[in-house]
Amino acid sequence: MSNSDSDKTRCRIIVDAMGGDFAPYSAVVGAIQASTENSKIELYLVGKSEEILKIISSNNLSFNKENIINADEVIGMAEGPTASLKAKPNSSIVVGTKLVHEKKADAFVSAGNTGAVMAAATLIIGRIPGVGRPTIGQPMPNTTGISTLFDVGASVDSKPRHLLEYAIMGTIFTKEIYGIENPKVGVLSVGEEEAKGNEVTIAAAALIKKTNLNFVGNVEGRDILKGTVHVVVCDGFVGNIVLKFGESVLDFLKYKFKDYAKKSLINKLKIGLVKGSMKEILKDFDYQEYGGVPLLGVNGISIIGHGSSTPKAIKNMVFRAYEMYQKDLILKIENSIRQYSNLT
Amino acid sequence: MSNSDSDKTRCRIIVDAMGGDFAPYSAVVGAIQASTENSKIELYLVGKSEEILKIISSNNLSFNKENIINADEVIGMAEGPTASLKAKPNSSIVVGTKLVHEKKADAFVSAGNTGAVMAAATLIIGRIPGVGRPTIGQPMPNTTGISTLFDVGASVDSKPRHLLEYAIMGTIFTKEIYGIENPKVGVLSVGEEEAKGNEVTIAAAALIKKTNLNFVGNVEGRDILKGTVHVVVCDGFVGNIVLKFGESVLDFLKYKFKDYAKKSLINKLKIGLVKGSMKEILKDFDYQEYGGVPLLGVNGISIIGHGSSTPKAIKNMVFRAYEMYQKDLILKIENSIRQYSNLT
Numbered sequence: 001m002s003n004s005d006s007d008k009t010r011c012r013i014i015v016d017a018m019g020g021d022f023a024p025y026s027a028v029v030g031a032i033q034a035s036t037e038n039s040k041i042e043l044y045l046v047g048k049s050e051e052i053l054k055i056i057s058s059n060n061l062s063f064n065k066e067n068i069i070n071a072d073e074v075i076g077m078a079e080g081p082t083a084s085l086k087a088k089p090n091s092s093i094v095v096g097t098k099l100v101h102e103k104k105a106d107a108f109v110s111a112g113n114t115g116a117v118m119a120a121a122t123l124i125i126g127r128i129p130g131v132g133r134p135t136i137g138q139p140m141p142n143t144t145g146i147s148t149l150f151d152v153g154a155s156v157d158s159k160p161r162h163l164l165e166y167a168i169m170g171t172i173f174t175k176e177i178y179g180i181e182n183p184k185v186g187v188l189s190v191g192e193e194e195a196k197g198n199e200v201t202i203a204a205a206a207l208i209k210k211t212n213l214n215f216v217g218n219v220e221g222r223d224i225l226k227g228t229v230h231v232v233v234c235d236g237f238v239g240n241i242v243l244k245f246g247e248s249v250l251d252f253l254k255y256k257f258k259d260y261a262k263k264s265l266i267n268k269l270k271i272g273l274v275k276g277s278m279k280e281i282l283k284d285f286d287y288q289e290y291g292g293v294p295l296l297g298v299n300g301i302s303i304i305g306h307g308s309s310t311p312k313a314i315k316n317m318v319f320r321a322y323e324m325y326q327k328d329l330i331l332k333i334e335n336s337i338r339q340y341s342n343l344t
Numbered sequence: 345m346s347n348s349d350s351d352k353t354r355c356r357i358i359v360d361a362m363g364g365d366f367a368p369y370s371a372v373v374g375a376i377q378a379s380t381e382n383s384k385i386e387l388y389l390v391g392k393s394e395e396i397l398k399i400i401s402s403n404n405l406s407f408n409k410e411n412i413i414n415a416d417e418v419i420g421m422a423e424g425p426t427a428s429l430k431a432k433p434n435s436s437i438v439v440g441t442k443l444v445h446e447k448k449a450d451a452f453v454s455a456g457n458t459g460a461v462m463a464a465a466t467l468i469i470g471r472i473p474g475v476g477r478p479t480i481g482q483p484m485p486n487t488t489g490i491s492t493l494f495d496v497g498a499s500v501d502s503k504p505r506h507l508l509e510y511a512i513m514g515t516i517f518t519k520e521i522y523g524i525e526n527p528k529v530g531v532l533s534v535g536e537e538e539a540k541g542n543e544v545t546i547a548a549a550a551l552i553k554k555t556n557l558n559f560v561g562n563v564e565g566r567d568i569l570k571g572t573v574h575v576v577v578c579d580g581f582v583g584n585i586v587l588k589f590g591e592s593v594l595d596f597l598k599y600k601f602k603d604y605a606k607k608s609l610i611n612k613l614k615i616g617l618v619k620g621s622m623k624e625i626l627k628d629f630d631y632q633e634y635g636g637v638p639l640l641g642v643n644g645i646s647i648i649g650h651g652s653s654t655p656k657a658i659k660n661m662v663f664r665a666y667e668m669y670q671k672d673l674i675l676k677i678e679n680s681i682r683q684y685s686n687l688t
Contacts, residue, residue, distance in 0.1 A: 143599055153534060156542040190497060190584040198500040198581045221588030225596040237542045238582055240534040244565030245586050249593045252569040255487055256625045267621065274618050277611065281600045 010042050011325045012105040013318055017047030017055075018074045018092040019112025020309045024048070027111060028055040030314025032063055034322075037315075041322055044105060046071050046096040071095040077307055081115030085123065093120050100300040101125045107321035109292070111305030111314060118154055118295055118304065125300040128330060130337040133162045134297030135169060135236070136304065138243050141284035142227025148174060149188075149224065149232045152239035154295065161344040163187065163204035163233050164211070168336050169296040170231035171213050176327040177294075177320070183230035186219030188238060193218070200235065208233070211340055250285055291320030296333060301325055354386050355669045356449045357662055361391030361399075362418045362436040363456025364653045368392070371455060372399040374658025376407055378666075381659075385666055388449060390415050390440040415439040421651055425459030429467065437464050444644040445469045451665035453636070455649030455658060462498055462639055462648065469644040472674060474681040477506045478641030479513060479580070480648065482587050485628035486571025492518060493532075493568065493576045496583035498639065505688035507531065507548035507577050508555070512680050513640040514575035515557050520671040521638075521664070522574070530563030530573035532582060537562070544579065552577070555684055594629055635664030640677065645669055 015031035017024040024047055035043035045052050045063070049070040056063050073091040075084045085094055093112055097120040099105040110117045114136075122134055135151040150166040151158065158166075167185050174183040187205045189197040194205065196218060208215045219228050224242070234242075257278070261271040283289075292305040292313070301324045303317045324330075359375035361368040368391055379387035389396050389407070393414040400407050417435040419428045429438055437456055441464040443449040454461045458480075466478055479495040494510040495502065502510075511529050518527040531549045533541040538549065540562060552559045563572050568586070578586075601622070605615040627633075636649040636657070645668045647661045668674075 141596075143596070156534065188585060190500065190581055198579075201581075221585040221590075222592035222595070224589055225592045234585075235542075237534055237545075238585060241532060241565040241578075241582060241586060242589050245568055245590065246565075246593060248566035248569045249590060251566070252485075252487070253597075253625070256628070259487075260621060260625050270618050270621050274614050277604060277614050281597070281604050284600070 008326055010040055011107065011322045012042045012044065013107045013109060013321050014044040014046050014069070014096040014099055014105045015314065015318060016092045016096055016108070016110035016112050017045045017052050018071070019110035019117075020305060021077070021307050022310065023111070024051050024055050026309055026311050027314050028052055029059055029061070030309070030311035031109070031318055032056075032061050033311060034315040034318035038319065038322065041318065043067060043318070044069055044099075047092040048072060048074070069095060069099070075113050075116045077113050079113060079116065081113065081119040084113070084116050085120055093117055094124070097121055097124045097302070100302070106325045107301035107303065109303045109305070109314070109317045109321050111292075111307060111309035111317070114153070114304050117302065121295055121298040121300065121302040125298050125302070128297055128299045128334045128337065130334065130341055131165055131297040133158065133165065134295055135166045136293050136295055137170060137173060138239065138293055139290045140224055140246070142225050144227050146178060147224060147227050147230050147232055149234065149239050149242065150296075151234065151236035152243045152293070153236045156235060156237040158200065158235040160200055160203035160207050163200065163235070164207045164340065164344065165297065165337065167208045167213055167215070167231060167233045168211070168340060169333050170233065172329065172332050172336055173294060173296060174230045176329055176332065177323060178230070180230050182214045184228070185213050185215045185231040185233060186217065186223065186229035188224075188232050188234035189218035189220065191218060191220065204233070207343055210343055250282065289316065292317035294320070294324065299330060301330065352670055354384055355451065355666050356386045356388065357451045357453060357665050358388045358390050358413070358440045358443055358449045359658065359662060360436045360440055360452070360454035360456050361389045361396045362415070363454040364649060365421070365651050366654065367455070368395050368399050370653055370655050371658050372396055373403055373405070374653070374655035375453070375662055376400070376405050377655060378659040378662035382663065382666065385662065387411060387662070388413055388443075391436040392416060392418070413439060413443070419457050419460045421457050423457060423460065425457065425463040428457070428460050429464055437461055438468070441465055441468045441646070444646070450669045451645035451647065453647045453649070453658070453661045453665050455636075455651060455653035455661070458497070458648050461646065465639055465642040465644065465646040469642050469646070472641055472643045472678045472681065474678065474685055475509055475641040477502065477509065478639055479510045480637050480639055481514060481517060482583065482637055483634045484568050484590070486569050488571050490522060491568060491571050491574050491576055493578065493583050493586065494640075495578065495580035496587045496637070497580045500579060500581040502544065502579040504544055504547035504551050507544065507579070508551045508684065508688065509641065509681065511552045511557055511559070511575060511577045512555070512684060513677050514577065516673065516676050516680055517638060517640060518574045520673055520676065521667060524574050526558045527574035528572070529557050529559045529575040529577060530561065530567065532568075532576050532578035533562035533564065535562060535564065548577070551687055554687055594626065633660065636661035638664070638668065643674060645674065
């Protein structure tokens with residue numbers, strides 16, 4: 001694990017082997033696949049060595065055993081973030097995050113307890129200078145591509161200046177990772193007019209307006225999937241509710257389709273006939289494709305995955321971490337935050 | 345138009361003939377249909393007399409011309425609420441609402457400009473004693489029935505005591521209108537635990553806990569369509585965003601289906617085959633069935649409809665107004681708000 005900051009030929013990525021509902025299987029298989037496909041990735045697996053080795057051998061994978069970092073404790077998916085970090089200093093999340101903090105690794109990837117990964121990154125690695133609050137971005141499909149919602153749960157009761165930070169960080173992420181030259185930014189509100197919104201969004205919009213960002217003003221709930229803007233800025237409370245509601249719409253529709261199929265044989269045949277089509281149509285909502293959600297604003301690369309991450313999802317998360325490293329995202333965020341520090 | 349407060353044999357309902365995208369057609373046809381089906385409804389139509397008469401004659405409807413109240417002005421769907429009320433004192437919305445305020449009618453029904461109907465009701469009729477903020481409820485389908493989201497846009501930056509009011513009013517509405525004996529109430533938040541939420545929701549939950557309402561604590565975005573509770577309490581900023589986002593998910597899926605059908609003849613045939621099934625499956629989301637959205641907390645009955653209300657939607661809105669009148673909803677809300685006045 002040696003790498004100078006300027007040497008971008010290799011990227012040392014630590015994957016939390018114990019994170020996620022299908023750990024360690026998904027994490028180990030997906031991570032090794034990523035490093036096989038991209039030889040510039042120097043992969044480390046952190047977690048219970050024995051369990052990791054078992055997965056490697058039972059799946060006939062080849063992996064350098066020296067790159068397994070033992071961590072005996074596991075933070076469960078439902079444990080309280082801050083308490084679990086204190087209680088389990090030898091957990092894969094704490095151990096992995098510390099290695100990034102100590103510059104012994106370039107990125108940490110986990111499909112484990114979101115709150116714990118986020119708290120670890122914030123408390124152990126710390127924030128990028130000038131950032132008040134880190135933010136988690138959630139990619140959402142739209143008719144022409146992807147828009148990303150910042151924040152979806154890293155923080156609640158955000159102040160206007162935090163929404164400004166989300167706008168700045170979201171712009172850099174969208175530009176560098178999705179290759180959108182001048183991403184459009186909107187503040188999520190209850191109407192397009194400047195006067196519409198709550199106290200925080202109205203003040204935030206006034207702040208963002210003063211930047212050189214491509215700010216279009218307020219957008220509404222319906223604009224998220226319409227793709228009106230690339231970066232949708234909101235408080236984590238709102239973003240988290242929208243995100244979970246959105247997931248449940250799909251679950252509800254699946255339930256309704258099943259229920260409909262149960263009603264008669266003809267219904268069953270009809271639904272059976274279009275099952276494949278439905279899957280194809282709904283694949284835009286497939287979190288596996290998105291490479292996890294980035295935690296922006298912490299002074300190191302941290303990628304958080306869906307609890308139910310498959311090997312494919314983990315692989316894409318590792319690739320995302322690599323991309324963020326190659327593109328110097330942390331440094332670019334630091335510079336841009338500094339550029340607008342006079343506004344707050 | 346004479347009726348004493350205790351005489352519930354008749355219910356005088358004023359329908360805004362000019363409200364909605366398909367006005368006056370939808371409003372006039374739907375309203376007359378409602379009064380034909382229920383003889384206890386004494387219907388009044390407010391709007392441009394000539395236009396109303398034209399619809400009546402061209403559709404061969406029978407209606408007592410004395411029950412047409414002329415109002416020459418029309419508030420457009422996109423006009424600013426408060427400004428339009430001032431600028432157009434002879435609009436159907438202002439004239440109709442005034443008649444309710446003067447006790448010359450028992451309810452006002454409109455598919456017009458939501459903000460204007462709401463502002464008229466609040467400013468002209470006034471609030472029920474003890475109510476700080478009126479609330480608009482949005483019915484949402486779930487696997488077993490309906491849950492209603494309060495508030496979806498009547499007010500933003502709600503204080504904890506306002507969320508308490510939404511919980512009280514939502515409980516009464518759900519009990520009386522949907523016949524749910526002891527409706528479950530939840531505060532929309534980012535996690536089930538008591539400590540999860542923003543400052544307002546945490547304080548609101550602590551307040552609601554002190555009532556005799558059937559309060560289950562926090563619910564999450566995914567619980568809305570799951571039907572975890574009957575009454576989902578949230579600030580109007582959040583509710584409005586969730587509502588509009590939800591509508592857009594369906595639009596997005598429709599777009600995706602169409603797009604998929606365009607790709608090949610086989611796709612087109614498949615989608616064509618299940619088009620009817622899809623409609624049946626999605627009909628739970630059909631706003632027409634829900635009888636509009638109630639504006640609770642104003643001292644008179646006011647029902648607001650979707651801009652694209654069909655005659656059927658208008659008819660159901662008139663029936664809803666009738667039900668609210670028969671069940672003395674205003675009085676029951678006033679009593680319940682008084683019962684908990686010591687909490688705030």
